[in-house]
Amino acid sequence: MRLVVIGGVAAGLSAAARAKRLDPSLEVTVLEKGEQVSLGACGLPYLIEGQVRDWRQLIGFTPETFRQLKNVTVRTRAEAVAVAHARREVTLSTGERVHYDKLVVATGARARCPEGCMALHSLEDGVRLWELLRERKPGRAVVVGAGYIGLELAGALRGRGWGVTLVDRNTDLLHREDAELTALLRRLLERHGIELRLGHEGEAPDAELRLHATGMQPNTALAESAGIEVGRTGAIRVSEHMETNLHGVYAAGDCAETRHKVTGAAVWIPLGTTANKMGRVAGANAAGRRERFGGVVGTSIVRVCGVGVALTGLSVAQAQRAGLRPAAVRIASRDKTSYFRGRPVTVELVADRGTGRLVGASVIGEYGVEGRINVLATALQARMTVSDLLELDLAYAPPYAPVMDAVLIAAQQLAKEL
C-alpha cells in the first residue's frame, strides 16, 4: 500500500509522519514542488523584523532529516500537475506518473499579488524582501491588507525605520468586524507612527516599496481538476475524517475547509497550527484509523508594536450575522498585581442571550495575552456559559496574575447583562 502526500509543509508532513508511525508497512511519499519542506511561513515577518537571523531557522526539517527520522520518502522539486483518481495516479510536471492507494492533498494556500507588488508567502518572497531591505535605505512603504500578516509586516518595517502606511479596502482590522477593536488598534499603530487607511484601495499612496498581504486563497486548482469538490468558502470540502468526496483521498491544511465550532458553519481559516491537527487526522485515517477532527473556534494572535492582540470565536457583528442575540462587555484591567508592575489588559467577551453561552472574545495587552485567549478558546470549545466562566479556577500568585483576573472581571460584568 502506498500513500502519496501532495505538499511538504505543515499538514502534508504531519499526515505523512503520522500515517507511517501508525502503519509502518505503508510506503509513504511526499511530493513537494519547492526545494524545501517544513517551512514555518509564520516566521517570515520576523525574518523581516530581524528577529530571525537566518532563513534556515524557519525550516523545521530538511528533506533529509525528515526522511531519516520519519522513514518516509520526500521528493522536492516534484510538482504534481494532475491527479487521475480512476487510475490512482498523480502526474508530475516532468510527465512522471506516481501511483497511490491513498492520497492526501495538502497543497496549501497562495497569495494573489498584482504586478509591481511583493507578497510575503513563500520562502523566496521572504528572502528577496530581506535582501532588498538590507540594500536599501528606509523610505516610504505601503502594506496592503490589514490582516495579521499585514500588521506584522507593518510593525516590522516600522521597526526598521521605514515610514509605513497600512491600507485595507475593508473598514476593520483583522477581519473582525469590530469597530472598537479597530479604534483601539488604530491608536496603537498611530502612536508608533504607522498610518492607517481603511476603506481604501492600496493604489493611491506613493511609496518606494509596496507589499501585498491580502488576497490569500486556497490552492485548489489541482484538486478541482481531479474532480475533488470545493465548498462555498472556495476551499476543499472534507468530512470530519478529512476525506474528500473521492474515496481514499483526504485533504488537510490551508487548502481545506473546516468547521467553526461556534456557528457550525464550514469556514476557511488557514493557520499552521490547524494544518498540523488536520494533517494528523488525515494521515491516521489514510493509515486505516477512523479519527475525526471537529473543527476550530477561530483563535488567532498577533503581536503589533509590542502589544499582543488575540481573538477567538465571534465578534458582536459576526454573532448577529450567525443568528445569535449577542451581549458583550469590554473591560480594562491589569495583567498582574501592581507591585509586579501590572500593565493594562483589555478583555472583551461576547455571549448569546438565548443560551448564556460564550461565543467570542478578544484580549489585548503586553503580557499573558495568549494565556487568557487560550482559556477562552477552551471555554468556547467546551460550550461554557458565562456562569461557568465565573467559576474558572485560574492560577493566582502575584508574579503571574491579579487575584481577580481580567477574564473573571469581564465575566462578572457580562453576567449582569444577561
Next chain:
Amino acid sequence: MRLVVIGGVAAGLSAAARAKRLDPSLEVTVLEKGEQVSLGACGLPYLIEGQVRDWRQLIGFTPETFRQLKNVTVRTRAEAVAVAHARREVTLSTGERVHYDKLVVATGARARCPEGCMALHSLEDGVRLWELLRERKPGRAVVVGAGYIGLELAGALRGRGWGVTLVDRNTDLLHREDAELTALLRRLLERHGIELRLGHEGEAPDAELRLHATGMQPNTALAESAGIEVGRTGAIRVSEHMETNLHGVYAAGDCAETRHKVTGAAVWIPLGTTANKMGRVAGANAAGRRERFGGVVGTSIVRVCGVGVALTGLSVAQAQRAGLRPAAVRIASRDKTSYFRGRPVTVELVADRGTGRLVGASVIGEYGVEGRINVLATALQARMTVSDLLELDLAYAPPYAPVMDAVLIAAQQLAKEL
C-alpha cells in the same frame, strides 16, 4: 435588614460589596479584628523578597476607601467573640452586641506556630520579618513547610543571601504526592543553593532564623461555638449556596470547605482567588439571590527561583486514591519558537482510563506557565477528555508559542496510552 460580615479580607469584603450592590437597601457592616482590611497576604513573601517596597502596597482598600466606594460600614479592631444565632447577635470582645438578620462568616485561616518560630500569615508577621531582615546580616535560615508559601519564602531568603534549608515532614513538595515533580523541584532548588530535607521534622538543623510555613488551619472556633457545623476537612461545611447549617448564616473564604470538581469530595484549599468567588456568592445569597458556587479544580501556581510551578486537579497518586485508574505522561518541550529563544517547559497530564477524561496536570517553566495551567484548569472544569484536548484551538504566533504547543504534544502522547 442588616447583613453582618465577620472578617475583612478577601471573602468578607467580596460578600459585603456584592450584597450591598445587589440590594442597596441592605445595611451592611464588616467586623474586622485587625487594624487593616483587604490585606493581600499572598504578597507577603514578595515583601520579604524586596519586590514589594512598602507593606501598604499589599492593602487593596483602606477601611475608609472601601466604606466610601462600596457604601458599607467597616469597623476595624472589632473582634467577634461569640455568635448567638437564636437572638441574631454577634458579641464583640468589648462586650458590645451587634444585631444581624443575615450573617457571613469569613474568619479565614490561622497558622499554628510553635514557640521560637516565626510564621508569615498576618501583616504583622510580614512587617516584623521584613524589619528583622533589614537589621541582620544574612546567616542560616530554616523554613519549615514545603508548601507554596514555604517555597516562596525559601526563594526570597536565598535571594537576600541567606543560606536556606527547606524542611518538611512529608516526602513530597507542594503536597502533590508526585515523586517526579519533587525530584524536578529538588534539582531546581539545589541548583540555587537551597537545601531540601524531606521526611524530616524541622527541629534538627541549627539556624539563626526559623520560619514556619506549615500548620495552616481554618479559623472555625467562633463558628463552632455558635453551632455551625464543620466538615471532615475541619473547615465549615457549606451548601453550594455557601449557606451553613444555620439558616441565613453563610460562610466563605479560608474558613470554609468547598467541593473539588474532579473528585466531587469536600476539600479545604484556602486561596484568595477562591475566597473572592465564594464571598461573591455568599453576599449575593445573603441579599436574597439564589446563586451557587460549584467548587474548584485545585489550581495553584508558585514561582520558585524564577521558575513557575503550576498544578491543577489530581496527581497520579491522588487519582488512584480517588478510585480512578490514572494514565499519565510528562513531556519536555519549548515554550516558544527557537528564534524567540524558546525555553524548556514541562507538561504533565493525568487522565482516567475509564472515561478518557483529564483529571490533573502540572506545568513547569519560565514563561507561559500560568496560561498553560489555566487552559488545563478550564478543561478540567469542562470535564474534557484527552480527545477533546487534541482539538484545542490554541493561539499561535512565533512570539507566543510554538506551532505545536506543549499542551497538545502532551495530549497526543497521552492519547496513545489510553
